[in-house]
Amino acid sequence: MRVTSLIISLFFISFSILIFIMSIELGIGSFKLPGPGFLGFLNSIFLFTLSSIIFFLDRKKADEAYEDPITRKNLTNPILLALSLFGFTLLLDILGFLISATLLMWAILLINTPKRWFRQLVVALIIVNVAYFILCKLLKVILPSGIFRLQW
Amino acid sequence: MQFFNDILLGFQTSLAPINLLFCFIGVLLGTLVGVLPGLGPVGTMAILLPITFYAPPVASIIMLAGIYYGAMYGGSTTSILVNIPGEPASIVTCLDGNQMARQGRAGPALGISAFGSFFAGTVGIIGMMFITKPLAIVALTFGPPEYFSLMLMGLVILVYLTQRSMIKAISMGIFGFILSLFGMDMMSGEIRYVFNRDELLDGVGIIPIAMGLFGVGEIFINMEIPGLRSLYKTHVKGLLPSLKDWKDSALPIIRGTVLGFFLGVLPGGGAALASFVSYAVEKRVSKHPEKFGKGAIEGVASPEASNNAASTTSFIPLLALGIPGNVVTAMLFAGLLIHNITPGPLLLRDHPDLFWGVIMSMYIGNVMLIVLNLPLIGMWVQITKIPFRLLAPIIILVCIIGVYNVNHMISDIWLMIFFGMAGFIMRKFQYEPAPLVLAYILGPMMEHAMVQSLIISGGSFKIFLVRPISLVCLMVATFLLITAFTGYFKLKRREVLTVLEE
Numbered sequence: 311m312r313v314t315s316l317i318i319s320l321f322f323i324s325f326s327i328l329i330f331i332m333s334i335e336l337g338i339g340s341f342k343l344p345g346p347g348f349l350g351f352l353n354s355i356f357l358f359t360l361s362s363i364i365f366f367l368d369r370k371k372a373d374e375a376y377e378d379p380i381t382r383k384n385l386t387n388p389i390l391l392a393l394s395l396f397g398f399t400l401l402l403d404i405l406g407f408l409i410s411a412t413l414l415m416w417a418i419l420l421i422n423t424p425k426r427w428f429r430q431l432v433v434a435l436i437i438v439n440v441a442y443f444i445l446c447k448l449l450k451v452i453l454p455s456g457i458f459r460l461q462w
Numbered sequence: 463m464q465f466f467n468d469i470l471l472g473f474q475t476s477l478a479p480i481n482l483l484f485c486f487i488g489v490l491l492g493t494l495v496g497v498l499p500g501l502g503p504v505g506t507m508a509i510l511l512p513i514t515f516y517a518p519p520v521a522s523i524i525m526l527a528g529i530y531y532g533a534m535y536g537g538s539t540t541s542i543l544v545n546i547p548g549e550p551a552s553i554v555t556c557l558d559g560n561q562m563a564r565q566g567r568a569g570p571a572l573g574i575s576a577f578g579s580f581f582a583g584t585v586g587i588i589g590m591m592f593i594t595k596p597l598a599i600v601a602l603t604f605g606p607p608e609y610f611s612l613m614l615m616g617l618v619i620l621v622y623l624t625q626r627s628m629i630k631a632i633s634m635g636i637f638g639f640i641l642s643l644f645g646m647d648m649m650s651g652e653i654r655y656v657f658n659r660d661e662l663l664d665g666v667g668i669i670p671i672a673m674g675l676f677g678v679g680e681i682f683i684n685m686e687i688p689g690l691r692s693l694y695k696t697h698v699k700g701l702l703p704s705l706k707d708w709k710d711s712a713l714p715i716i717r718g719t720v721l722g723f724f725l726g727v728l729p730g731g732g733a734a735l736a737s738f739v740s741y742a743v744e745k746r747v748s749k750h751p752e753k754f755g756k757g758a759i760e761g762v763a764s765p766e767a768s769n770n771a772a773s774t775t776s777f778i779p780l781l782a783l784g785i786p787g788n789v790v791t792a793m794l795f796a797g798l799l800i801h802n803i804t805p806g807p808l809l810l811r812d813h814p815d816l817f818w819g820v821i822m823s824m825y826i827g828n829v830m831l832i833v834l835n836l837p838l839i840g841m842w843v844q845i846t847k848i849p850f851r852l853l854a855p856i857i858i859l860v861c862i863i864g865v866y867n868v869n870h871m872i873s874d875i876w877l878m879i880f881f882g883m884a885g886f887i888m889r890k891f892q893y894e895p896a897p898l899v900l901a902y903i904l905g906p907m908m909e910h911a912m913v914q915s916l917i918i919s920g921g922s923f924k925i926f927l928v929r930p931i932s933l934v935c936l937m938v939a940t941f942l943l944i945t946a947f948t949g950y951f952k953l954k955r956r957e958v959l960t961v962l963e964e
Binding site: 385423452 | 629630640647649652678685850858875883886887890891921922
């Protein structure tokens with residue numbers, strides 16, 4: 311089944327309906343004096359039409375021989391990466407850049423090579439601290455220091 | 463006389479130490495990302511956009527432009543030696559370039575690629591010097607209807623040339639357009655489509671979108687099946703092509719240059735399209751088409767010349783009309799807007815140093831690239847050996863810091879992750895991200911031009927049809943859309959795109 315493909319079309323259909331409603335609330339205006347919702351209104355209709363066509367075309371193809379571009383095997387690493395990024399973003403304000411970025415780098419290195427965890431941790435520490443030195447010390451970029459106020 | 467003064471101003475600007483440094487950084491980074499498969503010039507430009515906040519505008523644009531044409535040079539190295547294109551414009555170079563390397567002729571392949579690129583790049587710049595200014599003067603007569611129709615035509619051409627599903631490409635364009643409407647309406651001052659989120663009051667920024675789709679998205683794709691890259695062991699020696707090689711390549715280089723020149727100017731065109739078309743043309747005009755794909759030097763010379771000419775001339779619509787023709791120039795457009803500079807016909811009057819400085823920096827950049835790519839080829843070969851498992855975390859880190867540093871808002875990181883995942887899923891399901899980004903960039907200008915046109919005409923859409931330039935643009939756009947969806951042409955388009963994809 312083209313489940314993922316259908317979900318994408320449904321996302322765009324829902325999105326276009328939402329924009330359609332919001333555009334009407336904003337005010338479409340007239341051709342003489344278009345309102346702030348004018349182009350959103352037009353585009354939501356176009357997007358709704360096209361997404362519906364894609365949805366029905368995909369449904370038609372559902373029974374045919376079809377190779378899903380996303381399989382469990384090739385999706386493992388991207389999912390782990392996404393989870394690591396979510397975790398990092400949630401922790402960034404709390405733990406600060408140095409700790410959360412080290413954890414993120416470590417996680418990404420482990421996703422690619424799930425062995426030698428200590429070596430990967432050292433590599434992560436080096437990457438983050440070199441980046442911190444260049445950006446924060448040399449270029450004066452401000453990054454969150456977290457509740458521990460950890461910075462050098 | 464004015465022309466020579468302009469050239470002098472250009473050289474004066476581009477030879478300033480800071481601009482020379484940024485030009486060098488640009489071409490160096492461009493060659494690097496061209497050599498390293500996984501992150502193309504668009505991703506790199508997106509990542510570096512926030513950094514340009516801190517640099518002078520001329521230097522920033524010189525660097526961003528250098529990344530683009532530098533990637534064209536670097537891309538050929540991996541295509542020839544590793545059989546993996548560093549960026550889309552180098553895909554066809556793999557066909558004959560890698561075969562030449564396998565026959566022990568990696569040196570001449572790299573040599574002709576670099577010399578052909580240099581020649582085409584230089585011709586492109588000369589053409590640009592002569593065309594851009596007159597075009598900008600003509601563009602001063604354009605009104606909102608002409609601008610709207612031109613931008614619409616550019617988007618339609620980009621969508622038409624998409625190698626995947628056209629209907630999905632159009633949807634992406636519309637989605638990008640809608641995203642560009644988020645935030646404050648500049649005409650009425652109303653806040654729209656913000657979903658009660660304060661973070662969206664200024665709209666969805668181009669940086670999280672571009673970094674997500676082209677930076678983080680690429681990492682997602684490459685993380686899927688890591689460790690596929692392997693270097694074909696070959697000795698690179700004798701970079702100077704033989705007399706026979708020169709004889710065989712001279713005409714293909716000229717043909718590639720001419721084709722690339724015109725395809726680069728075309729809205730929606732660009733380096734990738736130019737290299738595909740020039741390879742197809744070369745194969746067709748050759749007396750020995752059977753040699754193509756088996757190590758024909760013409761199959762390297764022509765596409766490489768073509769993609770360099772096109773990467774240079776694709777700046778013409780941006781600088782003269784203020785309309786980015788493809789996603790790379792859209793990133794440059796964003797770079798200019800960051801510095802409150804609006805590209806277009808008035809750029810020449812308001813910022814002549816930037817206009818001529820960028821053009822002249824390309825001359826200098828091309829010379830730098832020849833030096834970087836030929837004597838230092840050994841270094842680039844070594845760089846292709848850097849494992850992706852080390853590059854991925856570094857790229858992610860740079861993206862995170864870059865996107866956070868713009869507004870110091872964690873919501874921008876969330877947006878970038880969202881668009882990164884969206885970029886991954888979109889590529890998997892044949893939704894192309896390029897129309898989204900281009901439509902996002904063009905969206906506010908198109909809205910402005912359309913609303914102004916309607917107000918001028920008292921609500922009549924006829925205004926787009928009674929102006930000759932606008933009418934021609936709309937006719938071209940309509941013709942392309944009709945042919946793409948109708949029987950014979952649909953079949954032909956699909957045949958051509960399949961051949962190109964193969």
